Amino acid sequence: MRALLLLAVLGLIALVVYSVWVTLSRQAWKRKVKGLNDPVLWLPRSERQAHARKLLAREQEQYDMRRQEQINDSLNDYMKGYNYR
Numbered sequence: 001m002r003a004l005l006l007l008a009v010l011g012l013i014a015l016v017v018y019s020v021w022v023t024l025s026r027q028a029w030k031r032k033v034k035g036l037n038d039p040v041l042w043l044p045r046s047e048r049q050a051h052a053r054k055l056l057a058r059e060q061e062q063y064d065m066r067r068q069e070q071i072n073d074s075l076n077d078y079m080k081g082y083n084y085r
Contacts, residue, residue, distance in 0.1 A: 034041065040048060 040051060043051065
């Protein structure tokens with residue numbers, strides 16, 4: 001009787017361990033699948049950070065260029081109005 005009870009308890013413990021293992025392996029699999037769709041995730045962390053810095057620098061440069069064009073356009077419009085007076 002004790003052996004049967006021990007076997008049942010061990011079976012329950014094994015079932016809990018198996019369910020935790022399956023859950024963790026599914027999460028790891030989902031991360032791998034996500035990584036397959038996004039090649040940047042294949043890179044090591046330091047390279048991903050360097051890539052992000054390059055993207056931010058490019059966006060900042062584009063923003064600065066657009067802002068400079070807006071300022072130049074505003075100045076040109078102002079100067080045109082000033083010349084006609």
